[in-house]
Amino acid sequence: xxxxKPRVAVIFHRLGPYHVARxxxxxxLFEVIVIEQSAETAEYGWRKVATPESVTRIxxxxxxxxxxxxxxxxxxxxxxxxxxxPLRAVAIPGWxxxxxxxxxxxxxxxxxxxxxxxxxxASDKSRSRWSEWLKSTILTLCSTxxxxxxxxxxxxxxxxxxxxxxxxxYDAVDNDHFARGAQAARANANGVRACLSLPETxxxxxxxxxxRKNLVTLLRAYADYDRRAxxxxxxxxxxxxxxxxxxxxxxxxxxxxxxxxxxxxxxxxDELPMYYALAGAFVHVSMSEPWGLVVNxxxxxxxxxxxSKKCGCVxxxxxxxxxxFSFSPQDVDxxxxxxxxxxxxxASERELMARASLEIIASWSxxxxxxxLRDAVGAAExxxxxxxxxxxKLLLSSVIFAxxxxxxxxxxxxxxxV
Numbered sequence: 112x113x114x115x116k117p118r119v120a121v122i123f124h125r126l127g128p129y130h131v132a133r134x135x136x137x138x139x140l141f142e143v144i145v146i147e148q149s150a151e152t153a154e155y156g157w158r159k160v161a162t163p164e165s166v167t168r169i170x171x172x173x174x175x176x177x178x179x180x181x182x183x184x185x186x187x188x189x190x191x192x193x194x195x196x197p198l199r200a201v202a203i204p205g206w207x208x209x210x211x212x213x214x215x216x217x218x219x220x221x222x223x224x225x226x227x228x229x230x231x232x233a234s235d236k237s238r239s240r241w242s243e244w245l246k247s248t249i250l251t252l253c254s255t256x257x258x259x260x261x262x263x264x265x266x267x268x269x270x271x272x273x274x275x276x277x278x279x280x281y282d283a284v285d286n287d288h289f290a291r292g293a294q295a296a297r298a299n300a301n302g303v304r305a306c307l308s309l310p311e312t313x314x315x316x317x318x319x320x321x322x323r324k325n326l327v328t329l330l331r332a333y334a335d336y337d338r339r340a341x342x343x344x345x346x347x348x349x350x351x352x353x354x355x356x357x358x359x360x361x362x363x364x365x366x367x368x369x370x371x372x373x374x375x376x377x378x379x380x381d382e383l384p385m386y387y388a389l390a391g392a393f394v395h396v397s398m399s400e401p402w403g404l405v406v407n408x409x410x411x412x413x414x415x416x417x418x419s420k421k422c423g424c425v426x427x428x429x430x431x432x433x434x435x436f437s438f439s440p441q442d443v444d445x446x447x448x449x450x451x452x453x454x455x456x457x458a459s460e461r462e463l464m465a466r467a468s469l470e471i472i473a474s475w476s477x478x479x480x481x482x483x484l485r486d487a488v489g490a491a492e493x494x495x496x497x498x499x500x501x502x503x504k505l506l507l508s509s510v511i512f513a514x515x516x517x518x519x520x521x522x523x524x525x526x527x528x529v
Contacts, residue, residue, distance in 0.1 A: 118197065119144070125147060141485075143165070149174060185210065202484065213511060229256055233266045252504065256276060263423060283476060289387060292388070309389055316349045316351075320352055325396045348372075350376070356374070395419060406428055415456075419438060435464060
């Protein structure tokens with residue numbers, strides 16, 4: 112135990128490079144103990160990451176997330192928290208995960224402040240009155256919140272959170288990692304381009320190949336762009352993988368753009384800056400996106416943006432016309448027009464947009480996350496506890512009990528979006 116720093120527990124589903132970077136920043140202010148629910152996940156193909164020297168790591172299971180018994184995850188979380196007391200606060204990843212709810216119940220039992228980390232927005236998906244009431248009741252047991260941005264703050268307020276108990280900065284990446292990597296790649300552009308088999312100029316997109324990522328719309332808009340662009344037009348590089356890969360390949364063939372669309376697959380964290388570095392602009396087209404950390408990455412790499420209005424980061428990270436453009440994700444024509452507009456910019460105009468991206472993202476650094484966590488913990492300690500009743504505690508216990516037997520939807524609060 113470090114007597115000079117308050118001890119906090121931070122819970123994540125599985126540690127990836129993004130979580131490790133945030134934890135390293137938080138460890139400058141706290142004695143951080145991270146509880147990783149599982150060492151494996153099918154959602155992301157990250158390599159296993161080392162624990163920062165300044166952080167203590169507890170891994171509850173080596174099984175893949177989703178393949179574990181709910182009762183086991185509850186017991187493991189409870190035992191893990193028991194083993195690291197005393198704690199100044201516990202940070203949980205949203206409110207839908209059973210282990211997170213178990214941690215919240217532990218906090219109420221031991222009178223430890225619990226802060227919820229959330230990047231859920233009201234428009235992420237359809238909502239029911241029942242689930243909203245359930246969430247709002249359970250959330251009365253949380254002392255404070257660390258949210259992504261204004262959309263996520265507004266949703267928490269709609270669920271009953273007082274504005275003064277909500278702090279921003281949850282969604283941050285290691286800006287320096289991407290800036291340095293992009294700079295190094297640009298210094299050896301020809302070598303990197305040849306090594307990665309990249310085209311001379313290209314739009315870059317990076318996403319899991321899932322329906323909500325809206326990649327078929329991107330391909331159709333790109334095909335329209337390719338027909339109308341003055342030769343030679345930009346290619347499209349699409350990073351990622353997932354169940355829709357074969358469908359996307361078939362769509363490229365149908366549209367006649369197979370030779371112009373490049374699919375390098377899922378790339379590891381250390382490789383990403385090279386792909387960002389040589390791109391002309393970054394495109395993100397999701398129909399629903401809690402935040403969109405790939406937008407942070409692109410900005411830290413110095414790229415202009417074309418971003419769906421449904422991405423939760425848009426109010427904070429996109430300044431229309433200054434560092435990029437936004438569009439309605441259902442509108443193929445609008446997206447195609449923005450691809451044409453961006454590719455037609457002069458080198459000096461694109462450079463101005465790149466500089467604007469760097470300036471804006473500088474305010475959304477790892478320090479922003481650490482400061483937000485510090486402020487949330489401080490507010491939980493220094494302000495009166497939220498008024499909670501026995502009903503909320505009983506409801507939480509009932510949900511946990513029901514989940515032992517059968518999965519129960521409480522709603523989703525995402526803790527990582529790409």
